[in-house]
Amino acid sequence: MGRIMSAERLRFVFNRFRERLWVKPLGVALLSIAAVFLASLADDTSLARLFPRTAVDSLETLLSIMASSMLVIATFSVGSMVAAYNAASSSATPRSFGVVVADDVSQNALSTFIGAFIFSIVAITAVKNNGFEAAGLFVLFVLTALVFALVIFTFVRWVDRIARLGRMGSTIDKVEAAAAEALQRRRRAPTLGGVPAEGAPVGQAVFAPSVGYVQQIDMYRLQAWAEQAGRRVRVVALPGAFLFPGRALAYVPGPAEGVDHDEVAAAFDIGDERLFDDDPRFGLVVLSEIAGRALSPGVNDPGTAIDVIGTLVRLFVQWRAPCPADEPARPIHDRVAVPELDIADMFDDAFTAIGRDGADTVEVVLRLLKALHALADTGDVAMAAAARWHARRALACAESRLPVAVDLARVREAGAFAGPMAAD
Known part of the structure; x- marks a missing residue:
């Protein structure tokens, strides 16, 4: 059965990418490379004759300054962020690391600095190899000025944030925000979109394939299997539950025949640590x-x-x-019962x-x-x-x-x- 990528599943996957420091820098680096090549397209437009001439030497000097300074600033920002993360883990609790590392301002700053460095390297290489004519040079000069302005704005904003990142008050606020978001989501869907579970669970038990914590339940996948099999599923392990051999994930009422244990278990994401999202x-x-x-x-x-x-x-x-x-x-998974x-x-x-x-x-x-x-x-x-x-x-x-x-x-x-x- 093909896996259904529901909105909840996409949100879960997106949040995991947010916790990876390399994702945003990679995206901005690719964008900066594309910007340099797009600047060369101005040479082929009918408006090329309207652009003023730009001195190649001044543009090369500007790009060289950016290339030499951005790598230093990016290295400095990484060191400052690592120090802030260590401070949050040691002064508050290591479990707060996930919400601290997902700080958007710090990630955006690192992405901007690395993107500016890549932009300047690619641009100066193209300029020195005569990759632009007059119109392309002018567009590249405008882009360079905009990148400089963005770097200055980002740096000032980031300095203000890094002074607070990792401090106890900031860490508590971030954990509170993550907890409040998870609580509000569960308050809107107390049974994760399923029907309320009543009475003791009965039927065929589906056990966890590994030891760890339930991080998310793919309710759409459970509902799809239940509809196809004409069965119902009773979830007993909510996100945050610790699983071990003999601990059931869910129960399927009715006879043992026709119960696809692997498919039901696959709807439960199991990891080594608990996550804030659905817990x-x-x-x-x-x-x-x-x-x-x-x-x-x-x-x-x-x-x-x-x-x-x-x-x-x-x-x-x-x-x-x-x-x-x-x-x-309202319950949209009428074949899946979930306790509150x-x-x-x-x-x-x-x-x-x-x-x-x-x-x-x-x-x-x-x-x-x-x-x-x-x-x-x-x-x-x-x-x-x-x-x-x-x-x-x-x-x-x-x-x-x-x-x-x-x-x-x-x-x-x-x-x-x-x-x-x-x-x-």
């Missing part, structure tokens, strides 16, 4: 890791943990907000580590309890239950580690909304 819980995990590292004795930065708590509250409020009437995606995300699991991803690692820091515990109190008052029953459970857990951790009676009294007052620990 909203991964963004929550990364934010929690950033807070946990900030609360470690070697860093001792409770302010960052407090910032992360505020970020998590924003994300959960956005998740709980009602979907506009024109936003929800469990809000209790999402709270575990977000707040378990912070409640444990920040239990001996009164300002972190207070902010965490106030945040959970705010989430408990959103009106969502499941979210309120999860918030109260984590508040009771955070309070229990604090009671075992806070040495000052006054601080402990304040924490108990802030956590009073959750009730006693035994009330579950």
Whole structure:
């Protein structure tokens, strides 16, 4: 069966290319080569006699300056970007590397510098070999001036960005944006475009062909197979699930005959690491890791943990907000059943580590309890239950580690909304 390239699949593939530093520079380099050859076409137009004459020596000098300087700037930009990536991985968490390396401004800057270098090399080679007449030289001069202007604008903009890239605040913002995008996408399609899964899964189990994480599910491919086979599919491994021998990807109700295990398993992209795209819980995990590292004795930065708590509250409020009437995606894969995300699991991803690692820091515990109190008052029953459970857990951790009676009294007052620990 041929693979269907759906819009979701194309988005997934496009995002993987965005994380490759060579893609944009290669595209701009090819574009710059094409620009040089297109300039020579001006010599063959009827407007060639209207172009002013351009001194070859001045153009060669300009291109030589660009060629010698752009390679240096490109090398400098690569070094600065690598330093920023290392800073993001060491100060925040290595799991944030994917969103930092996909920074558009830095990639565009590197692409512009390399493209300008390639443009100048190709152009000066063509000029020295008499590849242009008067009209072509003038068009090439205009293109060179435009490239210079673009380089200057890009460099100034990039310097402002590189000063922030890799800093803790910038990394948190990028992770929040990636998590918010994944949450909004899942909020619009809680079952990935399929129908809600009900009851326990039954039927023929389809197991993972390898060990790793589910990165994406090709729902169109599952639907196409189910329609062709006249069967239904029950997904049990959502994006972000860790797979190992004996862990089922999906179940196909009915007899074993006619179940194409390889085709069903092929609809699941499995990789060595989790990705932000279709895994909203991964963004929550990364934010929690950033807070946990900030609360470690070697860093001792409770302010960052407090910032992360505020970020998590924003994300959960956005998740709980009602979907506009024109936003929800109606089920289009009626033969594929998919479970929805469990809000209790999402709270575990977000707040378990912070409640444990920040239990001996009164300002972190207070902010965490106030945040959970705010989430408990959103009106969502499941979210309120999860918030109260984590508040009771955070309070229990604090009671075992806070040495000052006054601080402990304040924490108990802030956590009073959750009730006693035994009330579950």
